[in-house]
Amino acid sequence: MKVVVGQGSCGVASGAAKTSAELERLIKQMELSVSVEKTGCLGNCYLEPIVDVYDDDGALSARYVKVTPDKAELIAETHLRGGALAEELLIPSDEPFLDGQERIVLRNTGVINPENIDEYISRGGYTAIQKALKIGARAVIDEIKISNLRGRGGAGFPTWFKWDAALTSKSNEKYMVCNADEGDPGAFMDRSVLEGDPHSLLEGMTIGGFAIGAGEGIIYVRAEYPLAIHRLEIAIGQARERGFLGKHLFGTDFSFDIRIKAGAGAFVCGEETALIASLEGERGMPRLKPPFPAQKGYWQKPTNINNVETFANVPWIIANGGAAFAAIGTEKSCGTKVFALAGKIKKGGLVEVPMGMTLREVIFGLGGGIKDDREFKAVQMGGPSGGCIPAELIDTPVDYENITKTGAIVGSGGMIVMDETTCMVDMARYFLDFTRNESCGKCNYCRIGTKRMLEILERITRGGGRDGDIELLLELAGQIKDGSMCGLGQTAPNPVLTTIRYFRHEFEDHIKHKKCTAHSCRALLTFEITDKCVGCTRCAKNCPTGAISGQVKEKHIIDQSKCVKCGLCESACKFAAITRD
Numbered sequence: 001m002k003v004v005v006g007q008g009s010c011g012v013a014s015g016a017a018k019t020s021a022e023l024e025r026l027i028k029q030m031e032l033s034v035s036v037e038k039t040g041c042l043g044n045c046y047l048e049p050i051v052d053v054y055d056d057d058g059a060l061s062a063r064y065v066k067v068t069p070d071k072a073e074l075i076a077e078t079h080l081r082g083g084a085l086a087e088e089l090l091i092p093s094d095e096p097f098l099d100g101q102e103r104i105v106l107r108n109t110g111v112i113n114p115e116n117i118d119e120y121i122s123r124g125g126y127t128a129i130q131k132a133l134k135i136g137a138r139a140v141i142d143e144i145k146i147s148n149l150r151g152r153g154g155a156g157f158p159t160w161f162k163w164d165a166a167l168t169s170k171s172n173e174k175y176m177v178c179n180a181d182e183g184d185p186g187a188f189m190d191r192s193v194l195e196g197d198p199h200s201l202l203e204g205m206t207i208g209g210f211a212i213g214a215g216e217g218i219i220y221v222r223a224e225y226p227l228a229i230h231r232l233e234i235a236i237g238q239a240r241e242r243g244f245l246g247k248h249l250f251g252t253d254f255s256f257d258i259r260i261k262a263g264a265g266a267f268v269c270g271e272e273t274a275l276i277a278s279l280e281g282e283r284g285m286p287r288l289k290p291p292f293p294a295q296k297g298y299w300q301k302p303t304n305i306n307n308v309e310t311f312a313n314v315p316w317i318i319a320n321g322g323a324a325f326a327a328i329g330t331e332k333s334c335g336t337k338v339f340a341l342a343g344k345i346k347k348g349g350l351v352e353v354p355m356g357m358t359l360r361e362v363i364f365g366l367g368g369g370i371k372d373d374r375e376f377k378a379v380q381m382g383g384p385s386g387g388c389i390p391a392e393l394i395d396t397p398v399d400y401e402n403i404t405k406t407g408a409i410v411g412s413g414g415m416i417v418m419d420e421t422t423c424m425v426d427m428a429r430y431f432l433d434f435t436r437n438e439s440c441g442k443c444n445y446c447r448i449g450t451k452r453m454l455e456i457l458e459r460i461t462r463g464g465g466r467d468g469d470i471e472l473l474l475e476l477a478g479q480i481k482d483g484s485m486c487g488l489g490q491t492a493p494n495p496v497l498t499t500i501r502y503f504r505h506e507f508e509d510h511i512k513h514k515k516c517t518a519h520s521c522r523a524l525l526t527f528e529i530t531d532k533c534v535g536c537t538r539c540a541k542n543c544p545t546g547a548i549s550g551q552v553k554e555k556h557i558i559d560q561s562k563c564v565k566c567g568l569c570e571s572a573c574k575f576a577a578i579t580r581d
Contacts, residue, residue, distance in 0.1 A: 001034045001080070003027075005067075006050040006110060008041030008195045009188075009227055010349075015068055016049035022069040023051070026076040034080050040196015042110030044097050045349035050110075053079055064089040097347055097366055102328060104336050105312045106352045109196030114231050117238040120199040126244050128315035132207045133252050137167060140211040144314070146322030148334040153179055153307035154270070154385065154411045155487070156333075156400045162304055165294035166212035169302035174214040176205055176256075177298065177305045179275055180221035180228070183267040184383030185434060186342040187414035190308035192350050194221065194228035197312070198235035202258060204311030206245065207318055209256045212304050217258040220275055222265050232260055267384070267438035271486045272297075272305045274440065285440045286486035307412065309338055329355030333399035337410065341367045343417040344374065355399045359389065362398060363417060374419040378502070380427070382411030384435045385491035387498030388424065407498040409491075423520035424503040425510050429457040431495035435488060446489030449480040453496060462523040465511030470500060515581075522565045525580045529556050529569075532577035539569035539578060 005011070005020040024036045042050055047065035053075070055061045062085055064075055071089060078086040112119035120126070132140045145160035166174060178201065182190040193201060205217040221229055236258055239245040247255045261279055269275045269284040276298050278284040297303025313335065317325045326334045333355040339362065341348050346368035353362060359379060363369070370376050378388045387408035389396065396402050403410050418427065436450040453476050456469055477493030484490045500507060509515045516524040529539070535553040547563045550556030558569070570578045 001056055002054050003034060003036045003075075003080070004039050004052040004054065004113075005036065006040070006042055006048060006052075007038040008109075008192060009225075010041055010045040011048045011050065012227070014048035018069045019049045019051065019067050019072055022072040023076060026073055027080065030076060030081055032076075032080055037113050038115070039112060040109040040114050041192045041350060043101075043106065043192075043350040043352075044091075044095075044347070046347045047091065050091075051075060062086075063091045065091045097349070097351070097368075100357070100361065100366060101352050102336050102354050103352050104316045104325075104328075105193060105200075105309050105338050106197075106350065107316065108200060109192055112197065114196050114198055115234050117199060117235070117242060120197070124319060125199055125315075126203055126242075128318040129203050129206050129210070129244070130250055132210055132318050133250055133254060137211045137213065140207060140318065141167065143318060143322040144211075147313075147317045147325035148322075148332075149310065149313055149317060149325065150333070150400065151306055152309035152313070152337065152412065154382070154409065156410060159306060159310060162294055162306070163208060163211050165292065166214075166302045166304040169295050171302050173299075173301045174212055175298045175301060175303045176209040176212060176214040176217040177275070177279070177303055178205055178217065178219045178221075178311055179270065179272070179305055179307045180219055180225075181263045181265070181269050181275065182222060182225075182308075182412065183265065183270055183438075184385075184412055184414045185431075186340060186380075186416045187383060187412055188340050189338040189350060189413045191225055191228055192338075193308050193312050194225065195231055198228075198232050199239065200312045200315055201232075201308055202235055202239055202245070204314035205258060206249070206256050207314050208304065208306065208311065210254055212302070214304070215255055215257075217256065218279060218298070219258060219260045220263050220269070220279060221260060223262040224265055229260060229262060236260070266440075267434070268440045268486070268488050271488060274486070275305065276303065283440070285442050286488075288485060309413070330397070330399050330401075332401055337398065337413060339398075339413045339415050341415050341417065343380075343415075344371045344419040344422070345369070345417040346371055353398070356397045358395050358397055360394045362415070363394070367417070370417065370419050374421065376417070377420050377422055378418045378424065380408075380416040380418065380431070380495070381414070382409035382491075382494070383414050384431045384438075385409060385487065385494060386411050386414075387494045388418075388427065388502060389498070390502040407494065407501055409494075421518055421520060423461070423516050423518040424499045424506050425457065425516075426461050426518075426521055428496045428499040429454065429461055432457060432492065435492040439488065439492075443484045443486075443489050445480045445483030446485075446492065449476055449483070450489075450492050452476055453480070453493065457496070460507065460510045461516075461521045463510075463514045463521075465507075465514075467511070469511055470504065470507050473500065519580045522567065525565050525567075526560065527558055527563060527565065527567070527569060528579050528581065529558055530577050530579055531555065532575050534575055534577070536574070538572045538574065542568045542572040544568065
């Protein structure tokens with residue numbers, strides 16, 4: 001029997017390491033023949049810490065959720081020693097989160113110990129690279145072409161095409177690079193693979209390196225992912241010991257090794273030429289293309305760059321055939337896609353679904369709907385480079401073509417769900433502030449244009465909107481998109497454009513009526529005390545400016561000239577007697 005505790009970043013943040021330590025202590029104290037192991041994120045982040053118990057035959061006998069250290073004794077006493085289920089901690093039998101998912105990228109996360117190469121091998125690991133070495137580089141690229149695997153990093157460009165271009169480039173020195181610098185707010189898909197199944201990335205990169213004729217692979221991973229880097233280092237060391245990385249792999253003439261480069265977290269380094277500049281020790285700034293990296297990339301040598309999710313698909317495709325992957329999803333958007341569900345959603349976490357599943361099925365089916373059963377308003381897809389999709393388009397299939405029609409993009413896979421309390425003007429301001437900060441500054445349109453747009457949006461949310469602001473935003477957006485050199489600048493206006501497209505009335509309310517319909521922009525709020533007030537004085541005691549007055553047990557009033565709209569009175573009131581308008 002063994003106990004497996006989910007210890008991805010989400011699990012650790014919820015106390016999983018402490019739960020694991022407590023289980024180990026109890027098992028030792030009870031003198032039980034039970035091992036305690038770790039795994040990555042299963043995807044049910046909202047249920048962490050998660051503890052799985054496997055019987056002696058290796059079958060999952062129970063999954064326990066929200067197992068804080070103080071609950072570990074119940075599992076140890078009831079299940080591990082007593083042989084009965086700890087019913088109150090079991091995952092609900094009607095839990096639909098994993099229903100409808102089809103796991104290729106996440107096939108091993110939450111199942112294997114990411115720090116034990118033997119567990120990856122036991123599930124077919126490192127057999128795909130052996131097959132690739134037998135069928136040859138051209139056959140590998142042909143299988144990727146048949147699969148119609150498109151880059152999962154955002155652009156959705158055909159993977160085979162980039163590999164083919166690098167293969168046909170004449171050079172004795174080539175590089176295979178993984179972009180693991182996941183920087184979108186609310187996105188944590190790649191992190192989950194790095195922490196939960198690092199060997200799938202290593203094998204995918206090795207296959208890709210063989211396909212293009214590269215001798216070295218580089219994983220460019222953000223330094224803010226310390227656990228991911230730690231497990232990658234372990235995996236690389238284990239692969240080298242087994243001869244899966246290094247010289248003459250599996251007795252062939254092919255040699256390939258992988259190293260890690262920790263990036264400084266610059267969002268612009270998601271653009272491949274900026275990433276290459278950073279690898280070379282320069283400031284991460286894009287350059288004009290052509291030449292493309294497949295011709296002149298890292299140190300002017302042919303270079304191929306894909307993201308973590310793209311590479312994680314590759315071993316499965318080579319092992320099962322490109323046609324099997326192409327049979328999943330839609331005609332033009334094949335396979336599965338991993339999405340990170342965040343924001344105002346009941347069941348935040350990671351899901352992997354076939355391309356073509358609708359937004360409704362993902363958000364309300366797998367994600368359980370909106371927190372506190374509020375009204376669904378919109379979902380932001382594609383991060384700062386994407387856009388907001390409104391509630392009326394919730395039946396849109398999630399694939400590259402249909403999502404693009406809405407003005408958003410599939411992107412790397414972040415889904416930030418918003419409810420009726422979200423101000424769309426402020427949401428546009430938030431994302432534009434992000435891209436403004438992350439601009440490398442090389443292009444005038446991106447450097448200055450995003451700042452001018454941000455200034456307008458900030459002024460609107462503070463109640464200083466003027467007639468013509470919407471038109472000015474649209475004009476600036478067009479200039480930035482046309483005048484910027486790289487994808488960051490070209491897509492920076494997208495959140496603003498989609499919010500104006502679908503929520504123009506909210507902009508008009510802010511500008512013309514100085515009102516925020518979501519009651520979110522504090523500068524536009526008016527706090528009032530209603531007849532529910534019992535005169536408890538809590539609001540007055542918490543007001544930092546002395547704007548509230550009144551006698552004990554009598555209705556209080558707010559002096560609007562003194563009110564700074566901090567909302568502390570509303571938070572302090574226990575009788576819901578303070579409203580915002």
